Amino acid sequence: MESDEKQRLLSAWYEHGKELLNITAEFAQHQITAPDTPHDREVAKVLAFKFAQAVRMFRSLIMLARSGDGTSSLILMRALFESLVDVAYLIENPKDVWRYLEEAADLEFKLRHACNQYGPAPKLDSALKRPSPESLRESFGQLAEDNSSCKSWRRLSIKSRAKKSGYPDILSLYEMVYPTASAYVHGASGILVDYVRNLDDAQMEFHVAYDRADREIEPAVAMSAMIFLRFIAFLDALFQFGLRKRVEQLYDTQRRLEEDYLKRLTASFGL
Numbered sequence: 560m561e562s563d564e565k566q567r568l569l570s571a572w573y574e575h576g577k578e579l580l581n582i583t584a585e586f587a588q589h590q591i592t593a594p595d596t597p598h599d600r601e602v603a604k605v606l607a608f609k610f611a612q613a614v615r616m617f618r619s620l621i622m623l624a625r626s627g628d629g630t631s632s633l634i635l636m637r638a639l640f641e642s643l644v645d646v647a648y649l650i651e652n653p654k655d656v657w658r659y660l661e662e663a664a665d666l667e668f669k670l671r672h673a674c675n676q677y678g679p680a681p682k683l684d685s686a687l688k689r690p691s692p693e694s695l696r697e698s699f700g701q702l703a704e705d706n707s708s709c710k711s712w713r714r715l716s717i718k719s720r721a722k723k724s725g726y727p728d729i730l731s732l733y734e735m736v737y738p739t740a741s742a743y744v745h746g747a748s749g750i751l752v753d754y755v756r757n758l759d760d761a762q763m764e765f766h767v768a769y770d771r772a773d774r775e776i777e778p779a780v781a782m783s784a785m786i787f788l789r790f791i792a793f794l795d796a797l798f799q800f801g802l803r804k805r806v807e808q809l810y811d812t813q814r815r816l817e818e819d820y821l822k823r824l825t826a827s828f829g830l
Contacts, residue, residue, distance in 0.1 A: 569776065
């Protein structure tokens with residue numbers, strides 16, 4: 560009986576995820592406007608990129624979950640959440656975008672160094688070449704020194720950015736999502752629990768199975784949907800796409816699913 564209810568609820572979460580992806584069509588090819596200040600314009604560009612990236616991640620995450628791979632879904636969910644935290648932080652601290660871009664310049668330098676040291680440099684048409692790390696640092700370094708509130712983007716932990724975003728729900732999501740997902744990314748407790756799952760204590764042989772459904776599928780899909788809907792709400796509020804009513808309806812659906820999920824968990828523990 561519990562299995563039937565679990566499958567029904569999981570199907571409802573998949574349907575909810577489908578609706579979330581459907582609404583993203585409203586953002587495609589939409590002209591984004593931002594306040595006419597240098598940092599706000601750069602933040603708008605970063606947010607647009609982060610959202611496009613989030614759409615691809617969420618779509619891939621759902622595909623992984625449907626294939627029975629809950630653990631990989633949780634790993635991808637971590638990256639999705641990190642992008643949401645970056646968006647929330649930059650919305651409230653737009654002048655720190657220069658530190659974010661300064662960090663991008665450092666990452667570009669590492670990429671170029673790796674290409675030059677371990678493989679042939681990419682052959683690109685001169686018109687399509689990315690700017691050099693040096694020019695990026697020159698462009699963003701002084702702006703960061705003059706305007707940004709933080710000394711280094713790299714030194715801002717995910718939790719610090721979640722706190723400084725000023726959104727209590729983002730910090731709550733951090734507490735609910737990040738430690739669990741990180742355990743799977745780093746092969747800590749979550750992976751170890753999964754590794755020994757269903758093994759008899761006296762059994763000395765190990766059996767590896769690739770085609771089983773993980774127990775992590777339901778929480779991965781549910782928590783990722785929460786994260787992705789927050790993305791949609793941010794962009795709609797910032798850029799006035801006129802989707803507020805639909806977003807509110809999606810939040811209502813999500814709240815009902817969360818309540819059903821908690822009720823089922825409570826019943827399964829006999830509480």
